[in-house]
Amino acid sequence: MAAFFRWLSGKFVVIAGLLTLAYLLLPNVVVTVFSFNKPKGRFNYAWQDFSLDAWKDPCGVADMCGSLSLSLQIAAWATIGATVLGTMIAFALVRYRFRARGAVSSLIFLPMAMPEVVMAASLLTLFLNMGAQLGFWTILIAHIMFCLSFVVTAVKARVMSMDPRLEQAAQDLYAGPVQTFVRVTLPIAAPGIAAGALLAFALSFDDFIITNFNAGSTVTFPMFVWGSAQRGTPVQINVIGTAMFLVAVVLVLGGMIVSKRRNKQSA
Amino acid sequence: MTTTLTDAPPTKEPDAPPRKARRRGRLVPYWLLLPGILWLVVFFALPLVYQASTSVQTGSLEDGFKVTWHFATYWDALSDYWPQFLRSVMYAGSATILCLLLGYPLAYLIAFRAGRWRNLILVLVIAPFFTSFLIRTLAWKTILADGGPVVGALNSLHVLDVTSWLGVTEGDRVLATPLAVICGLTYNFLPFMILPLYTSLERIDGRLHEAAGDLYARPSTTFRKVTFPLSMPGVVSGTLLTFIPAAGDYVNADLLGSTDTRMVGNVIQTQFLRILDYPTAAALSFILMAAILVMVTFYIRKSGTEDLV
Numbered sequence: 001m002a003a004f005f006r007w008l009s010g011k012f013v014v015i016a017g018l019l020t021l022a023y024l025l026l027p028n029v030v031v032t033v034f035s036f037n038k039p040k041g042r043f044n045y046a047w048q049d050f051s052l053d054a055w056k057d058p059c060g061v062a063d064m065c066g067s068l069s070l071s072l073q074i075a076a077w078a079t080i081g082a083t084v085l086g087t088m089i090a091f092a093l094v095r096y097r098f099r100a101r102g103a104v105s106s107l108i109f110l111p112m113a114m115p116e117v118v119m120a121a122s123l124l125t126l127f128l129n130m131g132a133q134l135g136f137w138t139i140l141i142a143h144i145m146f147c148l149s150f151v152v153t154a155v156k157a158r159v160m161s162m163d164p165r166l167e168q169a170a171q172d173l174y175a176g177p178v179q180t181f182v183r184v185t186l187p188i189a190a191p192g193i194a195a196g197a198l199l200a201f202a203l204s205f206d207d208f209i210i211t212n213f214n215a216g217s218t219v220t221f222p223m224f225v226w227g228s229a230q231r232g233t234p235v236q237i238n239v240i241g242t243a244m245f246l247v248a249v250v251l252v253l254g255g256m257i258v259s260k261r262r263n264k265q266s267a
Numbered sequence: 268m269t270t271t272l273t274d275a276p277p278t279k280e281p282d283a284p285p286r287k288a289r290r291r292g293r294l295v296p297y298w299l300l301l302p303g304i305l306w307l308v309v310f311f312a313l314p315l316v317y318q319a320s321t322s323v324q325t326g327s328l329e330d331g332f333k334v335t336w337h338f339a340t341y342w343d344a345l346s347d348y349w350p351q352f353l354r355s356v357m358y359a360g361s362a363t364i365l366c367l368l369l370g371y372p373l374a375y376l377i378a379f380r381a382g383r384w385r386n387l388i389l390v391l392v393i394a395p396f397f398t399s400f401l402i403r404t405l406a407w408k409t410i411l412a413d414g415g416p417v418v419g420a421l422n423s424l425h426v427l428d429v430t431s432w433l434g435v436t437e438g439d440r441v442l443a444t445p446l447a448v449i450c451g452l453t454y455n456f457l458p459f460m461i462l463p464l465y466t467s468l469e470r471i472d473g474r475l476h477e478a479a480g481d482l483y484a485r486p487s488t489t490f491r492k493v494t495f496p497l498s499m500p501g502v503v504s505g506t507l508l509t510f511i512p513a514a515g516d517y518v519n520a521d522l523l524g525s526t527d528t529r530m531v532g533n534v535i536q537t538q539f540l541r542i543l544d545y546p547t548a549a550a551l552s553f554i555l556m557a558a559i560l561v562m563v564t565f566y567i568r569k570s571g572t573e574d575l576v
Contacts, residue, residue, distance in 0.1 A: 002485070017376030020369045021391060024457060027406035028395055034409065045409045085303035096296035104300060107307050113507070113563060114556065115515020117532045121539055121552040122314035125321050128545075145310040148303055206399050208518060209532075213539065225401040229522055233405060241402040248397030252390050 028245055035238035042232025054235035058243075061234040064224055068240060071221040074136070075205040078143035082204075083197045085144070086151025087189075093152070094159045111149045119146060120213035127214060134216025142214045143204040150203060151196035158192020315556075322549035332545060344550045348534050352554070355530040358445065358520075359513035362452035366460040366509045367502065369453070374464035374501070375494075378471075392461055400455055404522050407451050411441045411523070443525040451519035459508040467501030468494070503570045511559055531555055 034044055038051035059065035089108065092098070111119065123145070127138055166188065170180040208222040215223060225237055322340060326332035345352070377388050395403060410417055418441050421427050430436040435446040471494065479489040495502075517532030531551060538548035 005486075013372050013375050014380060016369075016372035017380075018373075020373040020457070020461075021388065023369065023454065024395055025391060026410065027403040027454065028398055030406040030409050031398060031402055034406070045405075045412060085306060088299040089303040092296040092299035096299075098296040098300070104304060107304065107312065111307070111311055113511060113560075115511055115532070115559060117515040117517065117535050118552045118556045119311065119314070121535055121548060122318035123310060124539065125317045125545065125549060126310070126314040129317055141310055145306060148307060152303075202396055206396070208401060209516075212536070222399055222401050225399055225405070226518075229401070229405055237402055237405075241398040245394065245398045249390065249394050252394075256386055256390070 028241075031238050032242045032245070035235060035242045037235055037238075039235065044233045044235050044238065054239045058236055058239045061236045063219065064221075064234070064236055064240075067219045067221045067224040070136075070218070071205055074139055074143060074220065075201050077140055078147055078204040079197050079201040081140070081144040082147035082151050082200045083193060086148050086196060086200075087155050087193055089148075090152045090155035090159055090192075094156055108149050108152050111146055112153075116146075116207075116209040117213075120210040123210070124213045134214060135218045138214045138216070139211055139218065139220065142210050143207060146207070146210060147200035147203050150199050151193075154196035154199060155189065155192045158195075159189055162188050318549045318553060321545050322553050324546050328543055337546070340546045340550045341554065344547050345554065348531065348551060351529055351531045351534050352558070354445075354528070355514050355532070355555075356558075358449050358452060358528075358530060359510050359516075361449045362456065362513050363460075363506050363510045365449070365453040366457050367506060370457055370460035370464055370505065374461050374468055377461075377465050378468035379473075389465075392458055396458065401518065401522075404451055404455065404519060407447070407454065407523055408442065411447055411450070413440055413442060417441070442523065443528075445524070445528050447523040448520050448528045448530075451523045452513045452516060455516075455519065456509040456513050459512070460505040463505040463508065464498060464501040467498045471497050499570065503567070507563060507566070511563065514559060515555060 034047070035054060036050055036052065037044055037047055038049040038053060039046065040048055054060070089104075093101075093104070093108075098104075120142075123138075123142055127134060132138055162185075167180055167184055170184045171177075175183065206222060208226060211220050212223060212226065219227070221240075225233075228234060228237060320334055321332065323334055323336050323338060324332040325335045325337045325340075373388075373392070377385055377392075381388050409415075412418070418427075418439065421430075421441065422439050427436055427439060427441070430446050431438070435449065436444045441447050441450075475493050475497070476489055479493050484492065514530075515532050517530055517536050520528050520530045520533050532555075535548050535551050535555070538544045538551065
């Protein structure tokens with residue numbers, strides 16, 4: 001009897017876990033299936049007919065691909081900005097002692113513990129008070145601001161687990177501080193920096209709430225989707241969603257296979 | 268917060284002579300911190316000050332707003348919008364509990380039972396992030412559509428009877444009810460629960476389970492006395508990462524709910540971007556921030572994991 005219960009509780013975890021996984025992936029399945037829909041009317045919520053129209057003409061909707069490329073540009077610049085600034089902060093936090101350390105740590109932590117809508121609204125008050133023109137630059141400023149803390153966290157974790165003796169060894173072998181940093185420190189920290197950069201890109205590209213407040217009349221891709229939820233959802237949105245999903249999964253799985261092969265070779 | 272800045276600038280000397288090299292070495296951390304911290308001070312901390320000042324201003328859009336220390340705005344905002352505040356806390360709280368109940372088995376599965384499937388499942392947990400969350404939230408409109416298979420199944424299993432008794436659905440609809448909003452919130456923030464849970468579960472030494480078994484603990488006892496307590500850091504950070512963004516969210520309430528499911532985020536958004544009543548919006552946003560900070564501080568104290576940050 002006990003064995004039966006052990007079997008059941010073991011299976012319970014597997015079944016419940018897989019059900020949760022299904023819950024997480026169901027919307028992606030729906031998005032993919034409905035990218036082949038030929039809806040009647042303006043909204044793509046009910047299944048009508050199979051069609052490849054949207055896939056053949058992904059940019060067939062006015063302004064959508066423009067907003068997509070704007071989002072990619074903002075995400076790229078925000079990633080660069082947040083990664084550079086965040087990596088510098090992470091190194092300072094791990095490697096140096098300085099005054100007001102606690103204040104710096106809480107200033108890094110607070111943006112992650114703050115509801116987006118609060119940051120969005122307060123940043124808009126600042127921009128309105130300064131009379132700033134809302135658009136590309138205000139969005140970029142906001143994105144760098146909220147991505148920064150996540151980069152710091154990701155890089156910090158990696159730098160903290162680094163063996164300081166490697167750098168000491170480089171210096172013992174007469175490498176200067178710059179050489180040590182470029183040839184030893186940076187390559188070891190690279191995975192953390194890459195993880196932080198990826199996170200920043202994803203956060204910036206998909207951000208809606210903060211962008212919605214600080215964009216003025218500029219339309220990013222998430223804002224285009226939001227607007228189309230009010231006016232009518234073109235099938236092309238699902239095409240973009242599906243394509244993004246496939247590209248990302250292929251990249252991640254490819255990266256995993258490459259790193260596995262490399263591990264095997266070095267072992 | 269600004270102490271770091273006041274520390275750094277007076278001592279910065281870009282052209283310091285070489286004999287001051289040691290002193291310059293001490294300044295390295297400040298130079299590394301300066302640009303990023305300045306960014307956060309100007310675009311994160313300073314806006315909060317501006318918002319605080321806006322919340323006690325009066326005036327109109329045409330004549331401009333002036334600081335008049337009109338604290339009554341806070342009182343008016345609370346008395347007008349307390350249902351939305353209450354709703355935010357209830358929806359975000361329910362979503363957090365559901366995330367924990369749904370996420371824990373999956374995190375446990377990945378950490379202890381997935382074997383060689385571990386990496387694939389982890390990728391699948393993160394993968395939805397690669398599709399814009401707005402598109403995925405809109406997909407719930409299709410899934411929960413009136414008369415659709417999901418609603419039909421819930422109806423024939425009498426789940427909807429229970430939920431309507433609880434007051435989160437009405438009749439045989441799910442869409443445009445609180446249940447749809449909670450379901451959307453749960454879905455959107457589930458990965459933020461699973462990943463910290465997985466990280467803390469994965470760190471548990473497997474030999475502890477064996478030891479518990481050797482001491483004749485049943486699997487359920489092992490879970491209650493060993494696994495769950497050791498995963499507490501993950502539970503705490505997971506619930507925070509779920510509750511905080513969920514409480515401020517307005518996307519799910521807008522796309523999946525109705526006018527009866529408006530949360531405080533919706534009110535702030537409308538006041539700020541449509542009605543342009545900045546003082547009320549600022550006061551609401553300030554109350555939300557204060558409420559969340561108080562709740563989070565209390566929760567972290569209570570759960571005894573203060574080294575979380």
